[in-house]
Amino acid sequence: NAGVMQNPRHLVRRRGQEARLRCSPMKGHSHVYWYRQLPEEGLKFMVYLQKENIIDESGMPKERFSAEFPKEGPSILRIQQVVRGDSAAYFCASSRQGGDQPQHFGDGTRLSIL
């Protein structure tokens, strides 16, 4: 889907475990965005990163959630001590530049908490 690769596609965790979601942006894109989608709803912005920097994390829950985009390797969305309410589809998007440049999405990671 437009070259943004997310893995795993499906992830099952028990309450209290950690979830790590990975995103490799499209080639040539250095801006990464994470969104969360609950069933029957639109996507909600979580965080915007540029290589090694968090630019906007206004949509991230204050606790248990963190994101990084290291110089080398994929962007990681990390959820610690998962709870049932974390069950959702998590989508990553990338763009060549920031601002209003079109964002292209991956196929998401579906996180299920038992």
Next chain:
Amino acid sequence: GQQLNQSPQSMFIQEGEDVSMNCTSSSIFNTWLWYKQDPGEGPVLLIALYKAGELTSNGRLTAQFGITRKDSFLNISASIPSDVGIYFCAGVTGGGNKLTFGTGTQLKVEL
């Protein structure tokens, strides 16, 4: 926070019919985007609009950026079965980077 309302929420149409859906907001957006999402997949960008009043086409799809910058519509002409899916509008505020997504319009096509 900003909200984008899409209508209709869902629609069931005959193959070959034209489709129209719209998106309204209480806030101004500087960029409007339309995405389509199929089950189990991520949103796919259909059309991007950057100027108030702009009318842009992509094949059978046409979208317009409202003059007030608070609304946009998407038309699909001569619908086909593969048009089935959920259509989302998304807005970007000036200088911002995050997309605010609409509530979605689910399109179902009857053969």
